Amino acid sequence: MKKFLLFISLILGISSGYSQITFKARVSQRNITTDDRVRISFIAQGNSRNIYNGRLEAPSFEGFQAMGPFVSQDFLYINGSSFYKKSYTFTLKPEKAGDFTIEPAVFVLEDKEYKTRPIRIHVAKGEKPLAPPIVSQGTKQNPAESQNGTKDIFLVAQVTKNKPYINEAVGLTYKLYIPKSYGVQNYRELSQPQYKGFWAQDIDRNISGPFQGEINGKAYEYYILKKKLLFPQEKGKLTINPLTLSIDIQVPVIRQMGYFQIRDFENKRIKLSSGPKTLYVRPLPEEGKPLDFSGAVGQFDFFVNPDRNKVPSGEAVNIEVGVKGTGNLKLFNLPELKAPEGIEVYDPTHTEDVRPTFAGNKGTVTDKYILIPNHSGKYIIPSMRFTYFNPQTNSYETKTTEDIILFATGNNAYQSTSNLPANTGGGKDFRYIKEKQHLIEKSHKTFFKSRIFYILLGIPFLLALLFYLYKKIISNRIIDESKIQLNKRKSLAQAYLKEAASHTQNKDLFYSSLEKAIHNFLKAKLQIDTSELTKENIRKLLNEKKVDNKDIETVISILNNCEMARYTPFGAGDIRHDLSQTEKVINSINKQI
Amino acid sequence: MKTFYKFFYLFMLLGFQVTAQQTPFEKGNEAYKKGNYQDAINYYEKALSGEKHSAQLYYNLGNAYYKTNKIAPSIYYYEKALKLEPGDEDIKNNLALANQMKLDKIEKVPDSFSYKFKKSIALIFNFNTWAIMTVIWSFIGLLAFSLFIFSKKTNVKRVGFAWMFISLFMLLFSWYFAGIAQKIENEKYGIIFVPETEILTEPNLSSEKVAQLHEGTKVKLIDEADNWFYIKLPDGKKAWIPKEDIKIIE
Numbered sequence: 002m003k004k005f006l007l008f009i010s011l012i013l014g015i016s017s018g019y020s021q022i023t024f025k026a027r028v029s030q031r032n033i034t035t036d037d038r039v040r041i042s043f044i045a046q047g048n049s050r051n052i053y054n055g056r057l058e059a060p061s062f063e064g065f066q067a068m069g070p071f072v073s074q075d076f077l078y079i080n081g082s083s084f085y086k087k088s089y090t091f092t093l094k095p096e097k098a099g100d101f102t103i104e105p106a107v108f109v110l111e112d113k114e115y116k117t118r119p120i121r122i123h124v125a126k127g128e129k130p131l132a133p134p135i136v137s138q139g140t141k142q143n144p145a146e147s148q149n150g151t152k153d154i155f156l157v158a159q160v161t162k163n164k165p166y167i168n169e170a171v172g173l174t175y176k177l178y179i180p181k182s183y184g185v186q187n188y189r190e191l192s193q194p195q196y197k198g199f200w201a202q203d204i205d206r207n208i209s210g211p212f213q214g215e216i217n218g219k220a221y222e223y224y225i226l227k228k229k230l231l232f233p234q235e236k237g238k239l240t241i242n243p244l245t246l247s248i249d250i251q252v253p254v255i256r257q258m259g260y261f262q263i264r265d266f267e268n269k270r271i272k273l274s275s276g277p278k279t280l281y282v283r284p285l286p287e288e289g290k291p292l293d294f295s296g297a298v299g300q301f302d303f304f305v306n307p308d309r310n311k312v313p314s315g316e317a318v319n320i321e322v323g324v325k326g327t328g329n330l331k332l333f334n335l336p337e338l339k340a341p342e343g344i345e346v347y348d349p350t351h352t353e354d355v356r357p358t359f360a361g362n363k364g365t366v367t368d369k370y371i372l373i374p375n376h377s378g379k380y381i382i383p384s385m386r387f388t389y390f391n392p393q394t395n396s397y398e399t400k401t402t403e404d405i406i407l408f409a410t411g412n413n414a415y416q417s418t419s420n421l422p423a424n425t426g427g428g429k430d431f432r433y434i435k436e437k438q439h440l441i442e443k444s445h446k447t448f449f450k451s452r453i454f455y456i457l458l459g460i461p462f463l464l465a466l467l468f469y470l471y472k473k474i475i476s477n478r479i480i481d482e483s484k485i486q487l488n489k490r491k492s493l494a495q496a497y498l499k500e501a502a503s504h505t506q507n508k509d510l511f512y513s514s515l516e517k518a519i520h521n522f523l524k525a526k527l528q529i530d531t532s533e534l535t536k537e538n539i540r541k542l543l544n545e546k547k548v549d550n551k552d553i554e555t556v557i558s559i560l561n562n563c564e565m566a567r568y569t570p571f572g573a574g575d576i577r578h579d580l581s582q583t584e585k586v587i588n589s590i591n592k593q594i
Numbered sequence: 595m596k597t598f599y600k601f602f603y604l605f606m607l608l609g610f611q612v613t614a615q616q617t618p619f620e621k622g623n624e625a626y627k628k629g630n631y632q633d634a635i636n637y638y639e640k641a642l643s644g645e646k647h648s649a650q651l652y653y654n655l656g657n658a659y660y661k662t663n664k665i666a667p668s669i670y671y672y673e674k675a676l677k678l679e680p681g682d683e684d685i686k687n688n689l690a691l692a693n694q695m696k697l698d699k700i701e702k703v704p705d706s707f708s709y710k711f712k713k714s715i716a717l718i719f720n721f722n723t724w725a726i727m728t729v730i731w732s733f734i735g736l737l738a739f740s741l742f743i744f745s746k747k748t749n750v751k752r753v754g755f756a757w758m759f760i761s762l763f764m765l766l767f768s769w770y771f772a773g774i775a776q777k778i779e780n781e782k783y784g785i786i787f788v789p790e791t792e793i794l795t796e797p798n799l800s801s802e803k804v805a806q807l808h809e810g811t812k813v814k815l816i817d818e819a820d821n822w823f824y825i826k827l828p829d830g831k832k833a834w835i836p837k838e839d840i841k842i843i844e
Binding site: 339340341342343344376378379380381383404406429430431432433434435436437438439440441442443444447448449450454457458460461462464465468469472 | 619623626644645646647648649650651653654657658660663665678684687688690691693694695696697698699721722724725726728729732733735736739740743744765772773776789808809
């Protein structure tokens with residue numbers, strides 16, 4: 002039998018040697034006060050995967066209130082060999098001052114027991130009064146009933162407002178309340194709320210706590226799991242569906258061990274739900290809603306700031322248009338800057354310096370514009386309005402900025418027109434007023450196309466016509482007169498010729514009559530006056546009229562005869578011949594002219 | 595005692611004459627010189643209340659409004675001044691500066707070259723001046739005609755004949771441009787006097803919006819109905835606008 006046992010032990014020894022299991026206890030601190038907590042870990046380590054099947058028999062932790070254990074399993078690979086590790090961690094809260102010994106813990110694996118060494122911990126008196134002894138409500142005699150222990154754990158969703166306006170900031174907090182005696186090990190989100198109808202932002206993703214709280218007069222500890230900032234986007238009833246958690250907790254129980262009652266903790270995994278949360282979202286009032294309202298809700302300041310007011314034309318001015326305050330800062334558009342015709346405006350750069358709070362996003366959003374005046378001159382950036390709804394006063398409020406006046410100074414247009422846009426035509430300077438005025442009637446009578454216009458326009462034409470007619474009548478009359486004269490002279494010539502014929506006996510009278518007859522005839526024919534009746538002139542004029550040379554000579558010789566007969570005593574030629582010659586030549590010339 | 599009253603009246607008369615010598619226009623100029631632009635505006639407006647007006651008065655008023663940063667009235671009075679003196683460089687210069695301040699940037703549909711050319715000639719004078727020129731040329735024509743028909747000297751006749759045709763041509767030329775200038779001047783324009791307004795497809799407030807216009811923009815008035823003007827923008831768009839938003843340049 003001994004041999005057999007030896008054999009067994011040998012095998013076991015081999016196997017135990019093979020499995021090489023160590024079991025140790027580690028403590029974070031050995032000297033603490035009653036205010037502190039101490040963490041104790043029991044770590045089993047071996048090269049077999051088997052170790053995960055092991056079981057811990059925790060000591061009683063006398064003098065301490067224990068939370069845990071937190072169990073972790075690790076796998077290590079060191080220098081070509083694998084190690085498996087299983088650790089149990091408890092958090093211990095001293096109940097009173099004094100020296101305490103933590104009894105050895107036992108690790109049971111395949112009927113073998115491994116023990117740790119006892120650990121002594123010195124607890125000094127802390128500054129805070131000790132918490133009163135815990136009345137462990139969750140403690141039940143029968144572990145099977147411990148399901149009821151979850152009644153003491155709450156997951157609560159709290160909102161800052163139940164009836165917000167559309168776009169008004171709502172803070173949402175998820176709090177986990179647990180009795181002080183309980184321990185929380187782990188939690189996992191089973192279902193994330195869908196914030197349908199909301200614009201949701203995280204304020205804080207991390208768990209914080211524990212904080213002290215109270216529910217129905219009972220003291221609780223609570224943890225804040227999440228903080229959210231919500232902006233409702235739809236009016237009416239909006240429901241946030243619940244957050245569901247799976248939590249590993251430790252419920253204190255009292256175990257009946259023979260005659261002893263042992264305080265212990267029981268590990269449990271429970272499911273918790275925050276329950277749906279319903280908000281009644283109010284629409285923004287229609288009454289008094291300004292036309293330019295763009296959906297901003299909160300408390301804001303509005304500013305429009307240029308970096309300078311005087312600028313050489315062609316250079317840039319920066320103008321910041323921004324809203325500062327608390328509210329739905331990221332959810333509305335800033336008013337757009339309107340620049341005058343002569344200024345080039347570039348698309349703004351948007352900056353946000355905002356952090357989320359329960360009251361809304363807090364900070365500043367800014368649009369930065371770059372403006373370049375094309376020409377020199379004065380420009381007005383008109384005043385801008387920003388309208389928002391203030392949920393605190395339940396009314397719309399408007400912030401207005403002043404007009405901004407920019408002066409673009411003419412950069413030396415003579416020297417540097419090249420860097421100006423082509424259409425500037427150089428800088429223009431404002432011209433001064435005029436000192437003198439030229440007043441005219443306001444009721445301007447339109448002269449053009451008026452009756453007087455047509456009359457004045459017609460007068461010259463009428464006059465021209467009259468002048469023309471006048472001229473025609475005058476010239477007619479002149480012609481008539483000359484005709485009359487001609488006839489008169491012709492008849493005179495005939496008369497004198499007759500007279501000459503009657504004076505054939507009297508030489509003087511005959512020739513003077515004959516001369517007068519010829520003169521009158523020539524005067525009528527050549528349209529000349531008596532003064533022009535020289536022989537040379539007569540010859541010349543008759544030549545011009547292309548009268549036969551023979552006739553001209555005849556006329557001249559007759560005129561010579563006349564002079565000879567009248568002014569000299571010498572007897573003249575044949576009177577009858579001269580008379581007939583004269584008649585002949587007059588007829589002949591009459592035919593030629 | 596009587597002599598005292600006589601003197602008193604004399605002084606009164608003198609005093610009255612001294613003040614009467616300075617017209618509101620001159621007072622306005624004085625205020626402007628001192629930089630009291632609002633006073634200047636008041637004086638100029640007073641000067642306008644009479645039966646007479648002048649391009650210079652409108653120009654100075656436009657200047658005073660420019661100085662006080664009032665865009666619409668400034669542009670409005672420059673436009674009025676320009677209507678009386680279409681060729682004045684100072685008015686054009688300051689109008690261009692005032693136009694820089696307005697907000698609307700409307701692309702202008704360019705006129706055809708021939709129309710632009712004709713328009714630039716037509717606007718050298720106002721149409722009444724063109725009409726007077728027409729009449730003058732008709733009289734010059736008469737003179738030339740008279741020279742032609744009455745002179746006995748052939749040289750003078752020739753000159754008269756040539757001038758007869760020149761003046762006939764010039765007469766028709768100025769008559770033609772008087773017509774164009776009148777057509778241009780009879781086009782009614784208005785300046786938008788409200789900071790911001792919407793123009794609509796129909797003359798009622800519920801109709802569709804065509805565009806948004808701002809103070810100082812000049813629009814052509816085509817038609818009217820009740821309290822609405824039918825307008826044409828420089829880019830060719832047509833729409834309706836409430837009458838109270840606009841001031842007509844008359």
